[in-house]
Amino acid sequence: MIICKVIGNVWATRKEEALNGLKLMIVCRMDITTEQEHESFVAVDCVGAGIGEPVLVVTGSSARKAFDNPNIPVDAAIVGIIDGSES
Amino acid sequence: MIICKVIGNVWATRKEEALNGLKLMIVCRMDITTEQEHESFVAVDCVGAGIGEPVLVVTGSSARKAFDNPNIPVDAAIVGIIDGSES
Amino acid sequence: MIICKVIGNVWATRKEEALNGLKLMIVCRMDITTEQEHESFVAVDCVGAGIGEPVLVVTGSSARKAFDNPNIPVDAAIVGIIDGSES
Amino acid sequence: MIICKVIGNVWATRKEEALNGLKLMIVCRMDITTEQEHESFVAVDCVGAGIGEPVLVVTGSSARKAFDNPNIPVDAAIVGIIDGSES
Amino acid sequence: MIICKVIGNVWATRKEEALNGLKLMIVCRMDITTEQEHESFVAVDCVGAGIGEPVLVVTGSSARKAFDNPNIPVDAAIVGIIDGSES
Numbered sequence: 001m002i003i004c005k006v007i008g009n010v011w012a013t014r015k016e017e018a019l020n021g022l023k024l025m026i027v028c029r030m031d032i033t034t035e036q037e038h039e040s041f042v043a044v045d046c047v048g049a050g051i052g053e054p055v056l057v058v059t060g061s062s063a064r065k066a067f068d069n070p071n072i073p074v075d076a077a078i079v080g081i082i083d084g085s086e087s
Numbered sequence: 088m089i090i091c092k093v094i095g096n097v098w099a100t101r102k103e104e105a106l107n108g109l110k111l112m113i114v115c116r117m118d119i120t121t122e123q124e125h126e127s128f129v130a131v132d133c134v135g136a137g138i139g140e141p142v143l144v145v146t147g148s149s150a151r152k153a154f155d156n157p158n159i160p161v162d163a164a165i166v167g168i169i170d171g172s173e174s
Numbered sequence: 175m176i177i178c179k180v181i182g183n184v185w186a187t188r189k190e191e192a193l194n195g196l197k198l199m200i201v202c203r204m205d206i207t208t209e210q211e212h213e214s215f216v217a218v219d220c221v222g223a224g225i226g227e228p229v230l231v232v233t234g235s236s237a238r239k240a241f242d243n244p245n246i247p248v249d250a251a252i253v254g255i256i257d258g259s260e261s
Numbered sequence: 262m263i264i265c266k267v268i269g270n271v272w273a274t275r276k277e278e279a280l281n282g283l284k285l286m287i288v289c290r291m292d293i294t295t296e297q298e299h300e301s302f303v304a305v306d307c308v309g310a311g312i313g314e315p316v317l318v319v320t321g322s323s324a325r326k327a328f329d330n331p332n333i334p335v336d337a338a339i340v341g342i343i344d345g346s347e348s
Numbered sequence: 349m350i351i352c353k354v355i356g357n358v359w360a361t362r363k364e365e366a367l368n369g370l371k372l373m374i375v376c377r378m379d380i381t382t383e384q385e386h387e388s389f390v391a392v393d394c395v396g397a398g399i400g401e402p403v404l405v406v407t408g409s410s411a412r413k414a415f416d417n418p419n420i421p422v423d424a425a426i427v428g429i430i431d432g433s434e435s
Contacts, residue, residue, distance in 0.1 A: 001285075001302065001303040001304075001335070001336055001337060002302050002303065003271065003287075003301075003302075003303060007174045008172055008173050008174025009172065009173055009174075010090065010143070010169055010171070010172040010173075011169070011170050011171055011172070012143055012167035012168055012169050012170055013168070013170050014134050014135070014167065014168045015134060015143065015166060015167030015168070016133060016134065016153055016166040016167065018152070018153075019166060019167060024088075024143070026090075026172060026174050029300075031300045031301055036300065039116075039118045039123065040090075040118055040174075041088065041089050041090075042088040042089065042090060042143060043088075046277060047275050047276060047277065048275070056271070056273055056276065056285070056303060058334045058335065058336050059336055060147055060148070060149075060321055060322065060336050061147065061148045061149060061235075061321070061322045061409075062321075062322060062324070062325060062333075062334050062335055062336040063149070063334065063336075064149060064152070065279070065325070065332050065333055065334040065335075066277050066279075066334040070332075071152050071157075072149075072152055073145045073149050073150065073152040073153040073164060073166045074088070074145065074149055074152075075088055075145050075146055075147050075149040075150075076088060077334060079276060079277040079280060079334045080273035080275065080276030080277065080280060081273055081274070081275045081276070082271055082272070082273050083272050083273055083274050084271070084272055085269055085270065085271040085272070085287060086269050086270055086271075087268045087269025087270075087287050087301075094261045095259055095260050095261025096259065096260055096261075097177065097230070097256055097258070097259040097260075098256070098257050098258055098259070099230055099254035099255055099256050099257055100255070100257050101221050101222070101254065101255045102221060102230065102253060102254030102255070103220060103221065103240050103253040103254065105239070105240075106253060106254060111175075111230070113177075113259060113261050126203075126205045126210065127177075127205055127261075128175065128176050128177075129175040129176065129177060129230060130175075147234055147235070147236075148234065148235045148236060148322075148409075150236070151236060151239070158239050158244075159236075159239055160232045160236050160237065160239040160240040160251060160253045161175070161232065161236055161239075162175055162232050162233055162234050162236040162237075163175060181435045182433055182434050182435025183433065183434055183435075184351065184404070184430055184432070184433040184434075185430070185431050185432055185433070186404055186428035186429055186430050186431055187429070187431050188395050188396070188428065188429045189395060189404065189427060189428030189429070190394060190395065190414050190427040190428065192413070192414075193427060193428060198349075198404070200351075200433060200435050213377075213379045213384065214351075214379055214435075215349065215350050215351075216349040216350065216351060216404060217349075234408055234409070234410075235322075235408065235409045235410060237410070238410060238413070245413050245418075246410075246413055247406045247410050247411065247413040247414040247425060247427045248349070248406065248410055248413075249349055249406050249407055249408050249410040249411075250349060262372075262389065262390040262391075262422070262423055262424060263389050263390065264358065264374075264388075264389075264390060290387075292387045292388055297387065307364060308362050308363060308364065309362070317358070317360055317363065317372070317390060319421045319422065319423050320423055321408055321409065321423050322408070322409045323408075323409060323411065323412060323420075323421050323422055323423040324421065324423075326366070326412070326419050326420055326421040326422075327364050327366075327421040331419075338421060340363060340364040340367060340421045341360035341362065341363030341364065341367060341372075342360055342361070342362045342363070343358055343359070343360050344359050344360055344361050345358070345359055346356055346357065346358040346359070346374060347356050347357055347358075348355045348356025348357075348374050348388075
């Protein structure tokens with residue numbers, strides 16, 4: 001999983017039916033070890049995350065496991081809101 | 088998922104039978120946070136996207152979930168046409 | 175999927191039994207939007223592609239869907255020979 | 262799999278129920294061949310790894326195979342503590 | 349699949365039970381088209397590869413297909429020893 005910051009949201013009227021009702025958030029990877037600029041991508045919010053919050057994002061086929069319906073075309077999901085970290 | 092722009096299409100007469108009838112679009116990742124140049128790739132269109140439109144693309148095994156037949160050799164699908172975003 | 179050029183082939187006498195009889199081609203990603211140099215990798219040919227031809231390559235678990243036996247250790251397959259493109 | 266160093270841990274009160282009780286560690290890839298700086302990411306610890314230890318991390322869908330419940334939204338798992346290597 | 353060179357091996361006493369008995373090799377990607385330095389990673393040897401040999405490595409979920417037990421937490425496997433190539 002990667003630590004990301006929620007930076008916005010996106011909407012699409014014409015879309016796959018299975019995506020109806022899902023919250024599509026724009027997230028950007030945060031990194032504590034490198035200063036590299038990261039690309040943003042879209043993740044479906046499963047935990048009620050707000051703009052600016054640091055979140056835990058799972059990608060790939062494992063992202064589908066965050067949903068009751070495992071047959072949705074989703075490859076990234078926000079599965080936690082990060083309270084703190086130690087390193 | 089990633090936000091891409093549809094920049095063209097590609098055709099192949101000799102191809103895997105399961106790909107027959109699918110619209111193969113050339114897409115290019117768009118990014119609002121970095122200025123990095125992105126490579127283009129091919130995604131199957133599921134929502135009737137046109138050249139120049141910003142779209143939502145799902146990749147990997149999840150791309151197959153956008154099709155009635157989950158056994159197609161497809162690793163990228165256009166699953167939404169983006170109307171707007173806020174960030 | 176990505177657009178690649180077939181640049182060679184590779185052979186291996188000692189290999190996983192499930193790979194017997196498969197054509198292992200060396201391919202290199204082609205890109206129309208960036209000038210970046212691309213690494214070559216090995217994809218199994220499913221459509222009779224020849225050296226020098228532009229092809230459509232599917233990667234990851236979806237590559238296995240191009241074969242009758244879905245239980246082969248293959249993560250990249252050539253699934254189409256590209257006739258043309260427009261962008 | 263990749264060799265990583267455990268550099269910290271992260272906690273999230275609001276999270277997917279399936280993640281309850283899992284130890285979320287921050288890990289950073291180590292490489293003996295390049296000097297490249299690596300990004301950190303989050304992996305679930307399955308073997309009792311401690312901060313500073315070199316570990317073996319499996320990513321993608323295979324990470325789920327390290328758990329009794331294969332339906333968890335996890336894409337990276339620590340599956341071994343490295344005692345030594347030879348190269 | 350990618351062409352790699354076996355450069356060493358790694359051992360871990362404390363590890364996931366399903367990894368017992370597997371040979372964990374350190375491999376490094378070889379590339380004939382670019383001069384880029386590549387990172388090393390760990391792949392499970394399925395074909396009896398030795399240090400220094402060029403091998404074919406399959407990654408992701410497809411790596412699990414190289415084993416009798418498809419439920420092991422492995423994301424990279426050596427599935428062939430390369431005898432030669434032409435490009």
